Amino acid sequence: MTRDPLWRALSLLDLSPRRVLYAVLAGVATLGSALALAALSAWLITRAWQMPPVLDLSVAVVAVRALGISRGLFRYLERLATHDAALRGTVSARENLYRRLAAGDPAAPAGLRRGDLLARTGADVDALGDVVIRALVPMAVALIMAVAAVGGLALISPAAALVLAVALAVSGAAAPMLSARAARLAEAAGSESVTRYAETAVLALDHAAELRVAGRLEGVVRRAGGWDAAAIRATDRAAVPSAFAAAATPLAIGASVLGSLLIGIAAYGPGGGTPGAMTPMALGILVLLPLSAFEATSALPAAAVALTRGRLASARIMDLLDRSGNPRDGGGTEVREPVHLRASGLRSGWPGSPASDAPLDLGLAPGSRTAVVGPSGAGKTTLLMTLAGLLPPVAGTVTVNGVPIDDSDPGTLRHEVGFFAEDAHLFDTTLLENLRVARGDLDEQQASTALDAVGLGEWVTSLPEGVHTTLAGGGRSVSGGQRRRLLLARALVSPARVLLLDEPTEHLDAQAGASVLRGLLDRAGGLVDPDRTVVVVTHHLPTGSAADRVVVVRPAERSAGAGHRP
Structure with a gap:
């Protein structure tokens, strides 16, 4: 019972x-x-x-x-x-x-x-x-x-x-x-109003600029006020x-x-x-x-x-x-078997938007390195989100160890396949806690090692409290390049065995970005463990990278090549 x-x-x-x-x-x-x-x-x-x-x-x-x-x-x-x-x-x-x-x-x-x-x-x-x-x-x-x-x-x-x-x-x-x-x-009548008020208020706060440009900000604010008034009326009735x-x-x-x-x-x-x-x-x-x-x-x-x-x-x-399913242990859980991620006849796209025309067959063996390149708007991020199970395939299937990603255990999948967006949030807290978003049991030494690996070692050393320094204002307190490196460090410390990285070198200069990409795509580079699978989305793939496969995404079609770089 x-x-x-x-x-x-x-x-x-x-x-x-x-x-x-x-x-x-x-x-x-x-x-x-x-x-x-x-x-x-x-x-x-x-x-x-x-x-x-x-x-x-x-x-x-x-x-x-x-x-x-x-x-x-x-x-x-x-x-x-x-x-x-x-x-x-x-x-x-x-x-x-x-x-x-x-x-x-x-x-x-x-x-x-x-x-x-x-x-x-x-x-x-x-x-x-x-x-x-x-x-x-x-x-x-x-x-x-x-x-x-x-x-x-x-x-x-x-x-x-x-x-x-x-x-x-x-x-x-x-x-x-x-x-x-x-x-x-009163609670039965007012709970919905409070929830709707929170929803519309968050919408207005998060997207005020876009709503103002579209001429819809005042309407959203009025709806928030209406839900607030409804919650007050429910309280008055009680x-x-x-x-x-x-x-x-x-x-x-x-x-x-x-x-x-x-x-x-x-x-x-x-x-x-x-x-x-x-x-x-x-x-x-x-x-x-x-x-x-x-x-x-x-x-x-x-x-x-x-x-x-x-x-x-x-x-x-x-x-x-x-x-949210059955609870599991937090970050740091080791995967006991290799993770094979495979896409068969995959066509990806956002719901309600045109799908990719060319189906993609892609097998990601444990430890493989794959680069996804193409112009902006071609669907590179959409492809990563589909591989991560965050978007349903328009056609075809995505499997993890032979199991369709939709049928995989959600808690297990979270610790096996990780999607790391280019616009991920940095919180108004310490560097250490920002990395613990991906792995809760991360200690100070592990955080310092990861930050040093992505090129932030000297910067962290110069901070007054090291990894315990608070990022006042979150992402607004660091440069675009530092923000990208912090997000990359968060990906590196995560327990995911398959890393799906969206534009990890954006805002870095050409030389630094090329160095980071080579480290990510080289199993012997030491940046990522050799047994972890890496898929990187980038606009510019540097020469000399050791990617096992390069997937070229174009707005009208999707083609794949193996063993070569453009």
Whole structure:
């Protein structure tokens, strides 16, 4: 039987039971101080009315001051403990989520809208963290304090304790159920709006220049504003039932205080209290204690909302992981058998665009070196993406070790065939982390070796923090040639056994570019391991390169030659 998605997703948080226990104990201490303060204050007020000697009240006065201070102190410690556990959990959840996505099928998550993917890895993980802060810890604290309050009141009056128990049930169970129902309705109506807003906002931010030239930027911005307004309306609709749920707690408090007062007055009697029944101090405690008891349950409607949102968010997160296939280990996984990539009668092309006219037969044996040349727009990049399984063939087949690429295990394929685009992104983080995009377990020495191999050794040495230097602004902080070399280093450290490289020497000068291409296409050059297959797309193939095969791509036809270079 499949477990609740919430508990499956909570496993991503890697919560420390010790930290959660500290948070619960701090919460119990906070509300326990409030409960004891209410009882002691009631006793002190009524006992002072009897005008006893001052020394009889000194201990109670000091205790009231101590409880007032401890309440604020324990509240601070509770906030520290809950947020520490939740924030550590969300960091761990994102790390686990990215790791499992990276080890799974890259094409399946890509089938989602970008806004949806952004929402699932961003806001949904935050909602999962809120379950700890706003739901699990408050619910545990409320349960403990409700039992303590009812048990304490039962020592004075079992009837008043019964009234308090019923009122706490209304505040702690009925009100949260109403809040959860309202949140469920609002989330169902607003989730699509939030996703659409994220999608259109990302579109406007990423392609503002192109949209402005096409005259469509204002329309995209208006659509984003419309989806944002729809999300706000969904939230407003949920506010009405939530308000009724919030009113349940004040009504329960009033009923409990009034019931306790009537029971206390009846027990107190007209004679001013009967022996063994009710004293003035007990009557004061009977009336004031319920006021503090409800402080624990007043947070439960919000806890139910957080729990509902967390359950819906966890369902989306687990759906994302299910789409990406079974998790595997991260970068550095070794392939146990040679990889044979073969194209038979292949015609490639983008969906909706003209396909290549000439079918291509291409066999890439392990360790082979192939160069793909031709003018811009001829379809070289499209051919690489088809070989990588990122685009479906228009005609023909692409197989990996005899298995059609569409039927290959997605997680295995990712670690066997790697496509490295010329416009790949450089992140606003360190050089080391930019290389770890391709291989998560890369260490500092391995990164330095790879950067030195692509000609960036002196540049890295001159940086203030070496491979730990942050690229402020990502790709905008380096030159075009440095960017190409960094992307090539990322390809070299990847676990892929077949490297499909798109224009790796663009923006390099002719001499440097020719040197890099010769290193890539020469099995004895030392730049790429001899047993790894390399396919390079380039505009200009230098003389003296050791490519096993040169594929010439032209806009109207595709031809292939073996054993020669143009």
